[in-house]
Amino acid sequence: MVTHGGGEKLEEPLVIRPTSETIIGWAYSKWIQSYRDLPLLINQWNSVVRWELRTKLFLRTLEFFWQEGHTAHATYDEAEFETRQMLDIYTDFAVNEAAIPVIPGRKSQSERFAGADATYSIEAMMGDGKALQSGTSHNLGQNFAKAFEIKYLDQGGALQHCWTTSWGLSTRFIGAIIMVHGDDQGLILPPRLAPHQVVIVPIFKTDEEKALVFEASKKIREQLVKANIRVKVDEREGQSPGFKFNDWEMRGVPLRIEIGPKDVAKGSVVLARRDKPGKEGKSFVSQEGIAESVEKELATIQKALFDRALAFRDQHTHEPKNLQEFGVAVEQGFAKSRWCGDAKCEEQIKESTKATLRCIPMEQPGGSGACIFCGKPSNDVAIFGKAY
Numbered sequence: 001m002v003t004h005g006g007g008e009k010l011e012e013p014l015v016i017r018p019t020s021e022t023i024i025g026w027a028y029s030k031w032i033q034s035y036r037d038l039p040l041l042i043n044q045w046n047s048v049v050r051w052e053l054r055t056k057l058f059l060r061t062l063e064f065f066w067q068e069g070h071t072a073h074a075t076y077d078e079a080e081f082e083t084r085q086m087l088d089i090y091t092d093f094a095v096n097e098a099a100i101p102v103i104p105g106r107k108s109q110s111e112r113f114a115g116a117d118a119t120y121s122i123e124a125m126m127g128d129g130k131a132l133q134s135g136t137s138h139n140l141g142q143n144f145a146k147a148f149e150i151k152y153l154d155q156g157g158a159l160q161h162c163w164t165t166s167w168g169l170s171t172r173f174i175g176a177i178i179m180v181h182g183d184d185q186g187l188i189l190p191p192r193l194a195p196h197q198v199v200i201v202p203i204f205k206t207d208e209e210k211a212l213v214f215e216a217s218k219k220i221r222e223q224l225v226k227a228n229i230r231v232k233v234d235e236r237e238g239q240s241p242g243f244k245f246n247d248w249e250m251r252g253v254p255l256r257i258e259i260g261p262k263d264v265a266k267g268s269v270v271l272a273r274r275d276k277p278g279k280e281g282k283s284f285v286s287q288e289g290i291a292e293s294v295e296k297e298l299a300t301i302q303k304a305l306f307d308r309a310l311a312f313r314d315q316h317t318h319e320p321k322n323l324q325e326f327g328v329a330v331e332q333g334f335a336k337s338r339w340c341g342d343a344k345c346e347e348q349i350k351e352s353t354k355a356t357l358r359c360i361p362m363e364q365p366g367g368s369g370a371c372i373f374c375g376k377p378s379n380d381v382a383i384f385g386k387a388y
């Protein structure tokens with residue numbers, strides 16, 4: 001029970017349990033005896049408390065929700081494979097579900113998870129050019145296995161320490177979705193993640209028109225539901241269509257269907273894209289085969305959001321030639337620079353520019369060059385930026 005934090009009495013006490021590695025490590029040491037028990041994987045969803053002096057909604061919060069996976073293996077290679085596989089899964093989720101381009105990479109020694117042999121992360125650029133570490137995967141080597149006595153008998157009957165991993169993605173990612181795609185009107189949700197992919201707003205004046213438009217809306221809804229599209233008809237009374245348009249725009253619904261008496265007569269509807277405000281994002285489609293048209297439009301929006309975020313990141317990523325250019329680059333976004341691998345050099349970069357080494361991308365250009373800061377030989381290109 002935590003009653004005080006930062007030297008002050010908390011308004012509400014926090015009831016917490018120790019960090020998962022201790023609980024998982026203890027349990028694994030009981031559950032694992034033989035090579036036959038391996039590999040072992042547990043995934044849990046739970047709340048985490050982190051002491052943050054300056055909180056920021058979704059990005060840095062006193063309490064957050066996440067999934068965390070923990071595995072134990074017989075060999076280093078298996079553990080490394082698992083660690084990298086999870087990095088790939090997080091990358092796939094970010095790119096293909098959330099439409100957020102991310103850079104998968106390795107963390108420098110100073111940014112590694114305490115007790116890990118290697119930490120990998122996916123790094124995303126927010127709409128203000130700042131970096132957000134959006135998911136991590138750790139190869140814990142035998143460090144935790146030794147601390148918690150997680151051992152197994154190998155096939156030759158010898159007692160060995162396991163190789164373990166852990167990895168997680170949190171509600172922080174919701175912050176990434178908001179900050180990468182959103183605009184001054186509010187949220188813009190990628191269709192693949194949106195709880196409501198489509199909202200139908202009926203437009204009418206008289207009761208007669210209302211009956212007509214509601215009937216047509218119902219039929220459209222049925223067609224969309226049949227095609228597994230998440231759709232809502234806004235039948236609220238006493239609110240104008242304009243109010244409803246704004247309301248759903250704020251909530252980030254990717255696609256709006258407008259339907260009035262004239263549309264019913266013509267057998268068509270208006271599709272309005274959230275990501276393209278105004279006339280530019282509007283089109284007329286037939287009510288016949290509406291599910292197909294909507295599916296196509298949602299796929300277009302999903303791709304457009306990714307393309308826009310990628311173009312933004314590219315525009316705000318520079319390859320500085322000298323330190324002065326480096327300073328300008330990290331003010332605007334990412335600097336892609338050669339780095340010598342020395343922790344002291346990394347620390348000096350941080351002190352003089354306030355930029356941190358986000359990751360050493362898995363994709364490397366190869367060759368060698370001089371470290372942007374100290375000029376020593378460098379084989380790796382790293383991504384630097386200011387981070388949340």
Ligand SMILES: [Zn+2]
Pocket residue numbers: 339340341342345346371372373374375376
């Ligand atoms: Zn250096």
